[in-house]
Structures are given as structure tokens and as C-alpha cells.
Amino acid sequence: MSDHFTDRFLDTVTPQPGDPTFSILKTHLLIEDVLRSYLEYIAHNDAPIRKAKLTFAQTLQIARAFCPNVTQDHWIWKAMGDLNKFRNDLSHNLEPEELAVKTNEFASNIITAIGRPIPTSLNSAEYAEYLTKAKEDGRETYRKFYKIDIALVGLYSAVLGVLQFNEQGVPTSALRKA
Numbered sequence: 001m002s003d004h005f006t007d008r009f010l011d012t013v014t015p016q017p018g019d020p021t022f023s024i025l026k027t028h029l030l031i032e033d034v035l036r037s038y039l040e041y042i043a044h045n046d047a048p049i050r051k052a053k054l055t056f057a058q059t060l061q062i063a064r065a066f067c068p069n070v071t072q073d074h075w076i077w078k079a080m081g082d083l084n085k086f087r088n089d090l091s092h093n094l095e096p097e098e099l100a101v102k103t104n105e106f107a108s109n110i111i112t113a114i115g116r117p118i119p120t121s122l123n124s125a126e127y128a129e130y131l132t133k134a135k136e137d138g139r140e141t142y143r144k145f146y147k148i149d150i151a152l153v154g155l156y157s158a159v160l161g162v163l164q165f166n167e168q169g170v171p172t173s174a175l176r177k178a
Contacts, residue, residue: 021090028083
């Protein structure tokens with residue numbers, strides 16, 4: 001027998017189509033890892049960086065201070081700061097206010113800053129039709145990506161580029177520790 005609390009729990013933790021929570025939280029973790037790796041790479045002695053237990057915001061500001069590749073007012077710094085605020089909002093509010101509006105605004109800002117068009121996402125009916133046709137044709141189907149997912153891929157890629165990470169995930173900055 002189901003009760004109110006069980007229903008609420010399942011409704012809350014079960015991923016819902018279009019809910020950006022998972023994408024935002026995981027992208028935040030990935031970018032935080034990249035920022036920490038960058039600082040450890042450029043530090044003469046990386047042990048204090050690891051030991052410091054810096055917050056995302058602190059790590060971001062230190063990386064910003066040492067990054068010679070873009071200006072201090074480059075869009076990427078604001079986008080990472082906004083990602084952190086968005087992540088905090090999702091982490092500390094079970095049902096954040098105006099989530100769809102905030103998600104669309106955040107994604108649109110990144111896409112505009114990148115300056116490249118993104119693939120058009122299918123609405124729910126179009127996606128259902130795509131899945132049905134693919135199944136009938138015996139084709140593989142792929143996860144539906146939303147605007148926020150595409151924007152986050154763009155942000156993550158831009159961070160890797162600005163901090164000069166290579167394909168193996170290693171920073172290659174000229175600031176390499178001696």
C-alpha cells in the first residue's frame with residue numbers, strides 16, 4: 001500500500017523528462033573536477049590545493065585569477081558562476097521556483113555566448129513518434145537531449161578549451177609547474 005510520503009519520495013527521486021536536475025548537478029561536478037585539475041596542474045606544489053577543501057566558487061575564482069587565455073570578463077566565468085548558483089538552488093530547494101524559466105534562461109545565455117546554433121530538440125509528441133518509427137524500423141534509439149543538455153555540453157567544452165585540456169584530459173597550459 002502506498003502512502004503520501006512514499007509517493008512523494010518516488011515522485012521526487014524518479015527522473016522526469018525535461019527535469020534539468022541531473023544534468024546540472026553532474027555538469028557542476030565535472031566542471032569542478034576540471035577546475036581542480038587545472039589548479040593542481042599549474043601549482044608548484046599541488047598538495048595544498050588538494051588539502052584546502054576549496055568550494056566551487058573559490059576554485060573558480062582562483063582558476064580565473066591564473067588563466068591567461070581569456071579576459072576576466074569572458075562569458076565563461078559568469079556562466080560557471082551561474083551554474084554554481086543554479087546547482088545550489090537545485091540542491092537546497094526540493095521544488096525550485098520557476099525552474100523551467102530559469103533553465104531556459106541559463107541555457108539561452110550559454111548558447112548565445114557560444115554563438116553557434118544548436119540542434120532543434122523534439123517536443124514530446126515528436127519524440128514519441130521518432131521512437132515508434134525507430135522501433136518499427138529496427139533502428140537504435142538515442143536519449144532525448146533537451147536544450148539545457150546541449151548548452152551544458154557547450155559550456156563544458158568551452159571550459160576545457162579555455163583551460164587548455166587536451167583529448168586525454170590533461171591540461172597543457174603554458175603555466176605548467178616547474
